């Protein structure tokens with residue numbers, strides 16, 4: 001099937017991507033901006049940072065419900081809309097009949113130049129249609145991915161509180177018509193071939209693996225929050241893509257006696273909500289990961305596979321001693337998170353393999369686990385230095401310790417010398433301070449726009465001291 005079929009503001013749309021002018025890596029934003037009456041959506045940064053391009057996406061779930069999320073349309077390729085519902089600002093209200101979130105924005109003077117406004121409106125529209133009324137914290141988190149340069153956030157927050165913070169909201173039957181429309185689409189796997197690109201979107205893991213083995217050089221794509229930038233920023237031509245975002249087997253969560261197995265395709269917002277009760281250090285890291293728009297697209301597997309030295313998941317997953325299951329047509333194998341990355345953006349993954357799932361064992365009572373992220377600003381920023389620490393104490397002595405740092409080397413890396421110094425010793429401030437001085441042996445960090453080398457060393461030392469301090473109160 002070469003055509004992408006989706007619902008756009010309650011109308012069925014079909015776009016043939018094999019003929020042009022659109023191709024498999026045309027972004028949703030580019031597509032809409034080329035349409036005569038859909039220019040409400042705006043381009044600010046084209047890299048997921050400003051939220052001017054925010055839209056709402058509806059997915060039919062296995063329980064028959066439609067689930068909505070706000071997302072950055074500058075990062076999403078057009079075929080990723082296949083079988084889904086897209087809502088733009090034109091679909092929710094107009095000057096003759098404003099939606100309650102639009103009315104609230106007018107009432108609180110929440111818009112000045114107006115460039116950011118459609119993006120804010122769409123994030124608020126998503127919040128408005130959630131079952132629960134939004135708390136102030138929820139509103140703040142949801143609007144983190146929307147930037148405004150001129151109005152100031154107080155009036156925008158007021159608008160969100162007035163419209164989405166109320167118990168009684170007229171959002172019943174929001175999705176009943178959508179369900180019928182989505183059902184009627186009857187979508188099947190996509191296989192788009194143009195003279196320059198191929199794009200496959202399978203719906204089962206078996207089918208994904210067999211496409212990968214037939215196309216050994218194809219790139220996997222899931223949320224596209226990393227790969228999308230290669231297109232929008234580096235103008236790269238991605239010749240062959242296997243989009244695994246519709247493979248439900250990769251989104252499963254299995255709670256076992258010894259831990260939880262998360263499908264690698266789970267998005268980071270679902271992971272953040274689920275892991276709260278089981279893995280607080282993981283949730284702490286996810287609370288400051290990108291924005292909600294980014295977390296709804298980006299996946300656990302995508303973050304791990306990117307193997308970025310400043311990726312936020314690897315240090316904390318290594319601290320938890322997570323185990324990854326890799327799969328190809330030849331079968332499955334397990335790799336520990338601590339041996340997965342082998343160098344700068346290098347991993348043990350072979351051609352045709354993908355990450356299927358991530359098993360996180362429950363920590364034992366004598367295990368202390370924390371994660372830390374230092375960045376230029378709290379939200380929507382990448383790490384300058386990050387860390388995942390695990391301490392196993394036995395009768396006041398360090399039975400084992402893992403000090404894993406991001407941003408300190410070309411890959412996520414353990415502080416071997418500091419760890420060795422602490423093992424089998426008392427967990428005292430004196431011993432910790434000695435270990436802190438050994439961190440300079442463990443790392444030779446770079447200087448860049450985020451921090452000088454000495455700044456990074458200082459952050460690494462102080463994070464260890466902070467960890468010691470916090471374990472005194474566990």
Ligand SMILES: Cc1cc2nc3c(=O)[nH]c(=O)nc-3n(C[C@H](O)[C@H](O)[C@H](O)COP(=O)(O)OP(=O)(O)OC[C@H]3O[C@@H](n4cnc5c(N)ncnc54)[C@H](O)[C@@H]3O)c2cc1C
Pocket residue numbers: 047048049219220221222223224225226227228264265268288289290291294297298299300301302303304305306310311312313353354355356380381382383
């Ligand atoms: C605005 C913005 C903010 C961000 N903030 C953060 C942040 O705070 N912290 C952070 O760590 N990152 C951040 N990122 C980076 C990105 O969001 C994450 O790395 C995300 O987890 C990538 O997941 P994805 O599904 O979007 O990956 P994709 O872009 O789809 O893929 C990334 C890479 O992983 C591979 N891949 C994807 N899934 C699999 C799989 N299951 N098996 C094998 N290979 C796979 C792809 O082939 C590709 O090489 C940010 C990105 C943006 C644009």
Ligand code: FES
Pocket residue numbers: 042043044045046047048049050051052053054072073074075
């Ligand atoms: S244009 Fe800035 S987030 Fe998409």
Ligand code: FES
Pocket residue numbers: 110111112113114115116117147148149150151
């Ligand atoms: S109103 Fe001008 S950028 Fe927000």
